[in-house]
Amino acid sequence: MEYFAKAMAELLGCRSCYVAVLSASGLEEARIGDAPADPSCATMVERFARKGTAEDVASLEPINSRTSFVRKLIGAEPPVKSHSVIGRFASDERTTVVFVAGWRPAALAASEIPGLAHTVRPLWKAAHSLARQAPGQVDAQLWLEELTFPAIVVDQGLHIYAVNRGGRVLLAKRELLRMEGGRLAGSCASVTESLRGAIGKVLIESGTHGWFNTTVPLSMDRQQFAFAKIGAVPTHDKLGQALIVVPQFDxxxxxxxxxxxxxxxxxxxxxxxxxxxxxxxxxxxxxxxxxxxxxxxxxxxxxxxxxxxxxxxxxxxxxxxxxxxxxxxRENWVSRPASDGRLDEEGPMRLRTAGKHSPD
Structure with a gap:
């Protein structure tokens, strides 16, 4: 729930997010931001959750920021006029998830809502996967190998503590990242300094922010755009260390x-x-x-x-x-659509898998 709350806050550009899960056993809550827990809101949250939602897409809509219900869930509105969003969807775990996020500096445009609504359920599923896999007191090397993408654990001085298989391949290529004297370095001095600064920020904020809250470009080349996502190591015994993940595009x-x-x-x-x-x-x-x-x-x-x-x-x-x-x-939440919609001439889909992406 906390992973999802942090992801939704980042996606919607909000500083606070409240998440509640209604199941047969009752209501569970999580929140990020300054708002304290308020038991008086539980009844209203349950009522909203029981309204139901479509099977294929989440309900997402702006709400009146002046409503006391909203302020109790995500904290007081800033002095400058701000906006908030409420959503609801049914999860695969036979529960209903409700979230309220704010405060946005600008209201959601009507054209933004359909696309954002479609992203909510995949975000929840990814967060649920992370929560299931999140290790406790486990050797970093063991859970690093569970990550699909190249991953490296470093401290603020860029000393390398652990690397998974994909990370070793990436470092061996010496294109985007490399190892120099046991320390991580980028393709140029500016990338190295950006990594160092981002890791320092993550370590300072790791008590209030979650996974992958900072992005550092590794290459701005149009045909080989690459970046690293940086977040706190998801174990309680790795204070002072950060996790760097470099997405590979399939x-x-x-x-x-x-x-x-x-x-x-x-x-x-x-x-x-x-x-x-x-x-x-x-x-x-x-x-x-x-x-x-x-x-x-x-x-x-x-x-x-x-x-x-x-x-x-x-x-x-x-x-x-x-x-x-x-x-x-991912197999339990990724399935081929039921509709076929074939083109006139099929032919096998043989597309390249490459670590390429363009910002344009």
Whole structure:
């Protein structure tokens, strides 16, 4: 619940977030921010949770920031006019999750709500996966190897304490990151200093913030954009150490996760996969036997379903549907859409898996 609260606060640009889970055994609560627990809100939260929600998408809507109910859950509104959001959805654990996040400096635009609503359930599932896998007093090397992406544990001086298999491969390439005298270094001095500064910030804030609350670009090259996510090591015995994870991009899995989360058919999934490969409409059409105009029509329809306005937002959605743990641990929440939607000429999907991403 805390992982999810922190993720929702970051996604919505809020400083506080309240999360409640209603099950047959009662109501459980978690919150980040300054608001103290207030038992008087439990009845209203349960009433809102029992209103029910659609099976395929979360309910998400702005709420009146002046409502005392909101202030009790997430704390007082700042002096400058701010905004808050309430949501509700049914989880796979046969529970109903309610969350209230605030305070946003700007209200949610109507065009933002559909896309954000579709991201809520995947975020909860990823947070639930993290919670199940979060180690207690366990050797760092054991749980590091459970992470799919390259991962490295360092202190503020960038001394390396542990590296998983993917991290060793990444360091051996000496392109994005490398090891020099037992310390981690970036591809240039500015990247190294950015890592050092971000780790210092994470270690200071680790008592109030959670996993991966800082991002550091490792390469701004258009055809090899890469970044590191940095957060506190998720064990209580590793104070003074931070976890660095470098996402590796799987175009096929990314398109499949987006299609599963948003209910796209297979034809649309194939378009998304090629967009994640940076293919232009002309190349996509040539590969799938479609005209460029048809590909553009498909793309516009997909973006409408996802509630996004720019193709760069496909990559944001890709990140939101990923778990840092192995694909086997994602199988229970990632499934192919029921609709088929095949194109005229199928052919096998053989897309490259590459650590590439473009910010544009």
């Amino acid at each position: 175009d096929v899995q990314g398109a499949h996760c987006i299609a599963s989360a948003f209910g796209l058919n297979w034809a649309e999934e194939r378009i998304v996969a090629r967009i994640l490969q940076f293919q232009c409409p002309r190349d996509i059409g040539a590969e799938l036997g479609l005209t460029e105009a048809t590909v553009r029509t498909y793309t516009k329809r997909i973006m409408l379903k996802l509630g996004i306005n720019r193709q760069s937002e496909f990559f944001l959605l890709y990140h939101l549907t990923q778990s840092p743990f192995g694909a086997g641990r």
